[in-house]
């Protein structure tokens with residue numbers, strides 16, 4: 001496939017959404033609006049957005065962890081088939097706000113379902129399709145949660161509400177993933193001021209794809 005698949009990962013409050021917005025704007029200026037596609041996970045297609053509603057509904061606090069893991073994988077399957085593969089075939093650059101690494105960190109480690117088990121159920125969903133590059137925005141859990149409390153207290157989802165220990169476990173899992181896959185996953189220090197983080201992300205994307213930025 002001709003396109004470029006870039007995913008963005010990180011603990012809650014790391015700044016993914018803020019960073020991707022700027023990267024998208026700048027890439028659209030360079031390549032044209034049609035050449036860039038933003039996808040958020042879970043979501044990104046009609047069916048996947050419906051699954052997102054189910055996953056984040058505060059009334060579903062009793063959702064079984066395996067049900068949760070399967071719903072994330074189901075949402076991913078649908079967006080892979082209906083949006084990601086067609087966009088890659090059309091040569092687009094995809095900016096994906098979370099992908100399979102999120103499931104490994106949150107469901108595998110955070111929920112304690114096992115990183116390997118979550119990788120396996122996701123293989124069925126993604127059928128081998130992995131990002132060319134993953135930008136991992138690393139932040140201490142306390143600071144990430146503080147940012148959410150300060151700026152986004154009115155939009156807190158079921159997972160944001162988990163205790164500090166859950167978020168620390170998620171972060172440790174991300175750090176292990178980065179060490180296991182250093183060629184694909186690039187770590188950026190997300191505790192820096194936003195313009196510095198964006199600059200580091202652009203440099204990292206350029207290092208991998210010299211025609212971008």
Ligand SMILES: Nc1ncnc2c1ncn2[C@@H]1O[C@H](COP(=O)(O)OP(=O)(O)OP(=O)(O)O)[C@@H](O)[C@H]1O
Pocket residue numbers: 010011012013014015016017018019147148151152160190191192193194195197
């Ligand atoms: N580098 C930064 N320094 C200070 N504040 C930041 C920085 N990056 C983002 N923020 C602020 O932190 C808050 C969370 O950022 P954002 O929503 O982009 O994070 P996120 O990683 O997408 O979070 P989530 O995964 O929980 O949706 C926002 O209010 C944003 O303005």
Ligand SMILES: Cc1cn([C@H]2C[C@H](O)[C@@H](COP(=O)(O)O)O2)c(=O)[nH]c1=O
Pocket residue numbers: 012040041042072098099100102103104106107157159160
């Ligand atoms: C893809 C995916 C996401 N999550 C969690 C991580 C976050 O807490 C939310 C997504 O919120 P955002 O504001 O849209 O980043 O969902 C998860 O637990 N597992 C996953 O696979």
